[in-house]
Amino acid sequence: MLKPTQLPTLSIIGAGKLGKTLARVWFDNSTVNIQQIINQTQSSSLAAKAFIGSGTPSNALPDLKPSDFLLIAVPDSDIETVAKKLLALELNWQNTVIFHCSGSLSSSVLSCLKSDNTHIASAHPLHSFADPAHSIQQLQHCFCCAEGDDYALEQLYPLFQSLGMHWKEIEQSQKLVYHAAAVFACNFLPSIINASHECLEVLGFSPEQANEMLLPLARQTLTNIEKTSPNAALTGPVQRGDVSLIESQITALENTSPELASFYKMLSSATLKLTDHKNTSPETHTELSHLFNSDSDQT
Numbered sequence: 001m002l003k004p005t006q007l008p009t010l011s012i013i014g015a016g017k018l019g020k021t022l023a024r025v026w027f028d029n030s031t032v033n034i035q036q037i038i039n040q041t042q043s044s045s046l047a048a049k050a051f052i053g054s055g056t057p058s059n060a061l062p063d064l065k066p067s068d069f070l071l072i073a074v075p076d077s078d079i080e081t082v083a084k085k086l087l088a089l090e091l092n093w094q095n096t097v098i099f100h101c102s103g104s105l106s107s108s109v110l111s112c113l114k115s116d117n118t119h120i121a122s123a124h125p126l127h128s129f130a131d132p133a134h135s136i137q138q139l140q141h142c143f144c145c146a147e148g149d150d151y152a153l154e155q156l157y158p159l160f161q162s163l164g165m166h167w168k169e170i171e172q173s174q175k176l177v178y179h180a181a182a183v184f185a186c187n188f189l190p191s192i193i194n195a196s197h198e199c200l201e202v203l204g205f206s207p208e209q210a211n212e213m214l215l216p217l218a219r220q221t222l223t224n225i226e227k228t229s230p231n232a233a234l235t236g237p238v239q240r241g242d243v244s245l246i247e248s249q250i251t252a253l254e255n256t257s258p259e260l261a262s263f264y265k266m267l268s269s270a271t272l273k274l275t276d277h278k279n280t281s282p283e284t285h286t287e288l289s290h291l292f293n294s295d296s297d298q299t
C-alpha cells in the first residue's frame, strides 16, 4: 500500500454535496491525498474538511497550489467563471487533470485551462448526492460517463473505478443528449408520480396513502422494464387500443383538471409509439393519435 505522500494529490474547488462525497470515499480508499478544499465560505470549507477527514480548508481561490487532480464541483453556472479565475492565477501546473462532474456541461467549459501541463475532462456520476452521508455507501455500481482529453480520461478512470463505479466514455458533442436521458429517467418520473397523486387526492387520499398505493405499482413496472424492455413492460388502455375507455378517461380528467387531461394526452401520445400493434389496428392507431393530438374542446 502506498504511503499518503506517494498518492496522487487532489484539490477540490466546491466541496459541496458531490465534491465532499467523492473526496471522502477517495480518501477512505487511500486513492488520493486530499490537498486543498476551497469553498466560498470558510465555515463551509471547514465543514467539508470535517466530513472528508482530511485537506486544508480555505475560502480564497488564490491560495490554490498545483495538484495532480483538481475537481471543480461548484454549481454548473459557476464552473466556467471559476476556470477563468484559475487561468488568471497563472499557476505552475504539473501535468494536472482538471475536471468537473456536471451532467449537462462538457469539458469544453474548462478549455481556457487546457495546455501542455493541464488536461481537462468531465466525469458525471449517475447518482443523486442529496444526502452525502448516505451517498458514501451508495456509489458502488453507479455509472460514471466521461469525456475529455485522452490523458485526463486515462488518469480519471482508476479514480472512479476505485469507487466501484462503471466507467463509460461518451462523445463530447452528445453530452446534452446524454444528459436528457437522465432528465427523462430521473426528473420526469416525479412529475408522472405527482400526476398520479393529484388523481388520488381528488378521491380524498393523502400523499402518504397515494405513495403507499402507487409506489409498489411503479416499482413493479421498473422491475418489468429491467427484466424485459419498455415496450414489453407496457400494459394499459393505450397498449390495448381501448379507444372508448381512453375517451371517457380524458373527459373525466378534463372535468377534474384540464392540466391533468393535457398531461395524460401528451404521455399517451408518446406511449402510442411503444405499442406493439398486436391489439391496435392501423385505424385504431390513427384514431388514438388524433385523440391525443387534438385540443381539449375538440375531444
Ligand SMILES: NC(=O)c1ccc[n+]([C@@H]2O[C@H](COP(=O)([O-])OP(=O)(O)OC[C@H]3O[C@@H](n4cnc5c(N)ncnc54)[C@H](OP(=O)(O)O)[C@@H]3O)[C@@H](O)[C@H]2O)c1
Binding pocket: 013, 014, 015, 016, 017, 018, 019, 038, 039, 040, 041, 042, 044, 045, 073, 074, 075, 076, 078, 082, 100, 101, 102, 103, 124, 125, 127, 128, 129, 130
Ligand atoms: N448533487 C447531485 O446530485 C449531483 C449529481 C451529479 C452531478 N452533480 C454536479 O456536481 C457539481 C456540484 O453540485 P453539488 O450539488 O455538489 O453543489 P452544491 O452542493 O451546491 O455545492 C457547491 C459547492 O461549491 C461551492 N462554491 C460555489 N461557488 C463557488 C466559488 N465561486 N468558488 C469556490 N467554491 C464555490 C459552495 O461553497 P459554499 O458552501 O461556501 O457556498 C459549495 O460548497 C455540479 O457540477 C453538479 O452538476 C451534482
